Amino acid sequence: MSRPRIVIVGAGFAGYRTARTLERLARNKADITLLNPTDYFLYLPLLPQVAAGILEPRRVTVSLTGTLRHTRLVLGEADEIDLDARTVRYADPEGGVGALTYDRLVLAAGSVNKLLPIPGVAEHAHGFRGLPEALYLRDHVTRQVELAAGSEDPKACRSRCTFVVVGAGYTGTEVAAQGQLFTDELVRGQPRWDGVRPRWMLLDIAERVMPEMDERLSATADRVLRQRGVDVRMGTSVKEATPTGVLLSDGEFVDTRTLVWCVGVRPDPLAESLGLPMERGRLLVEPTLQVPGRPEVFACGDAAAVPDLTKPGSYTPMTAQHAWRQGKVAALNVAASLGRGEPKPYRHSDLGFVVDLGGVKAAANPLGIPLSGPVAGAVTRGYHLAAMPGNRVRVAADWLLDAVLPRQGVQLGLVRSWSVPLDTASPELAKAPYAPAKPEADGHGSASGSTGTAASGRTGEAASAGDGAAGKKTPEPTGAARGRGTPERTDTSHTPAPGAEGDS
Numbered sequence: 001m002s003r004p005r006i007v008i009v010g011a012g013f014a015g016y017r018t019a020r021t022l023e024r025l026a027r028n029k030a031d032i033t034l035l036n037p038t039d040y041f042l043y044l045p046l047l048p049q050v051a052a053g054i055l056e057p058r059r060v061t062v063s064l065t066g067t068l069r070h071t072r073l074v075l076g077e078a079d080e081i082d083l084d085a086r087t088v089r090y091a092d093p094e095g096g097v098g099a100l101t102y103d104r105l106v107l108a109a110g111s112v113n114k115l116l117p118i119p120g121v122a123e124h125a126h127g128f129r130g131l132p133e134a135l136y137l138r139d140h141v142t143r144q145v146e147l148a149a150g151s152e153d154p155k156a157c158r159s160r161c162t163f164v165v166v167g168a169g170y171t172g173t174e175v176a177a178q179g180q181l182f183t184d185e186l187v188r189g190q191p192r193w194d195g196v197r198p199r200w201m202l203l204d205i206a207e208r209v210m211p212e213m214d215e216r217l218s219a220t221a222d223r224v225l226r227q228r229g230v231d232v233r234m235g236t237s238v239k240e241a242t243p244t245g246v247l248l249s250d251g252e253f254v255d256t257r258t259l260v261w262c263v264g265v266r267p268d269p270l271a272e273s274l275g276l277p278m279e280r281g282r283l284l285v286e287p288t289l290q291v292p293g294r295p296e297v298f299a300c301g302d303a304a305a306v307p308d309l310t311k312p313g314s315y316t317p318m319t320a321q322h323a324w325r326q327g328k329v330a331a332l333n334v335a336a337s338l339g340r341g342e343p344k345p346y347r348h349s350d351l352g353f354v355v356d357l358g359g360v361k362a363a364a365n366p367l368g369i370p371l372s373g374p375v376a377g378a379v380t381r382g383y384h385l386a387a388m389p390g391n392r393v394r395v396a397a398d399w400l401l402d403a404v405l406p407r408q409g410v411q412l413g414l415v416r417s418w419s420v421p422l423d424t425a426s427p428e429l430a431k432a433p434y435a436p437a438k439p440e441a442d443g444h445g446s447a448s449g450s451t452g453t454a455a456s457g458r459t460g461e462a463a464s465a466g467d468g469a470a471g472k473k474t475p476e477p478t479g480a481a482r483g484r485g486t487p488e489r490t491d492t493s494h495t496p497a498p499g500a501e502g503d504s
Helices: 013-025 044-051 131-149 154-160 170-187 215-228 320-337 373-387 392-404
Strands: 005-009 031-036 040-042 061-063 072-075 077-082 087-091 097-101 104-107 111-113 162-166 199-204 231-234 238-242 245-248 253-255 258-261 265-267 282-284 294-299 354-356 362-364
Touching: 005 013, 005 097, 013 031, 013 320, 044 131, 044 170, 044 354, 044 373, 104 320, 131 154, 131 170, 131 258, 154 162, 154 253, 162 170, 162 253, 170 199, 170 215, 170 354, 215 231, 215 362, 294 320, 354 373, 362 373, 373 392
Parallel strands: 005 031, 005 104, 031 072, 104 294, 162 199, 162 258, 199 231
Antiparallel strands: 040 061, 077 087, 087 097, 111 265, 238 245, 245 253, 354 362
C-alpha cells in the first residue's frame, strides 16, 4: 500500500512550520512535498533591516532543503488546484509545467501587496513584501542620495532626498525608522550635506501610528520617529502619484522620487480561485483549519479566515505570529486525519508585539508589559533570534558589526525598478526581462484536462510572499514594469519623461 501524499503550497511562516512539524509527526509514514517558487523561507520581520543595510540578504533567508531533510521541495508556482481530481498544477522557474497529486493538501499561500484605486500608485510606487523589493529599495535610496550630492539643482536635490512611506502599520513604521537612520549614515561627514538631512515622511489615514497595536506601543513609536526627524502625518494619504512627486489628500504636493507602499496586504488570489466560501478574500475554514466539505484540504496563514476562539464571531488577524502557530496546528491535524493523534482547534492568546525602530530604540509589550528604549531593543532582538529557524549567529554577527563599523553605502544594481512592480502576485520573485516560453502540456506533466473548481484564468500570475509564497505565474507588467524588455537600462519607473533626469 502506498504512503499518503501530503502537498503543502507555500513556504512562508505557515507552510514552513507545517512542513517542519509534519517531518517529526509523519516521518517515514507519508510523502511530504513542498511547492514554493523559491528555495528559502523568508523571515519577513527583519526585511526592513535588509533595506537599511544592516543585514545582508541571505541572513533573513533559511534554506528549505537544508532544514527540511525529509521533505521534497518542488520549485514552482501553483496556478490551478483541481479539488475533484486532487491535483495541483504548477509552472517551474524555466517555464515548464507539472502537476502534483495529493491525499492531503495544505494551502498556505500567504498574501500580496494591498492595492488601492489611487491614480499613479501602481506605476510609481513599490511594495515591501519580498527580498527583491528590499534590495531594490536599498539601492534606490543609496542612488538618490548619491545623485543628489552631485546635483547643482537645489530643487532636484530636495526631491531626491525626500522619501515617502505610505502606511504607518508595523512594516511602514519600521521602514521609515530604519530608513532615516540609513540616509543619515550615508550623508554623515560629506561636505555636500553639511547641516542638511534627508527627509522621510510617514503617512496614514489612521489617527495614530500602528493603530492595530497597543496605544503605549503606538505612542513610543511615534515619539521615536519624530525625535529622529521623520515627518509623521496622520489622517493624511496619497491622492495621486506622479513620476516627480505625490499629491497628498490635504492638497500639498511633495516633490519626491521615492514612494514606498506599505498600506497592508491582501490574501493571495490563489485562495479565491478555488470557488469556495470566502471571508474578505480569505478561505473560510473550521477551527481545525479544515475546509468545510473538503476534509482533505487544510488552509492556514494569511490565505485562511480562521475563527478566533478567544473572540467569538471574529477571525484571527493576518500576522506572522498567527501564521507560525497555525502551521503547527495544521500539521497536527493533517497527521490526525491520517490516524496519528487527535485533531485540535486553533486557539492562541496574544503574547505581545515587538517593533524594532533602529539603533537601540524599539517598542515592545511582551506578555502585555510595555517596554521602550534599550530594554525594548534588547527584548526585540532577542525575540527575533529566538523565533528565527536558522541563521541566528550570522544575524547576531551582522548586528554587532553594524554597531561598531559604518555601513557600506554602495548600490549593487541587481534589482531594477521594472522587475519589482507593485501590482504583482509574486513579490518574492524579481521579474525577468523575458519570461520563458511555456511548453505545451503533456499527459504526464500538466492538469490541462482537469475540470476542478479552480479558476484557470490564473495563467500569467505569480506567487505571493507573506506567510505562503505559493505562487502563480507573473502577469505581464504594467506601469512600473514597462521597461522589462530592456534589461540593460537603468531604473526608469520614476523618470518624468524621456530624456529627463530620473531614477538612473
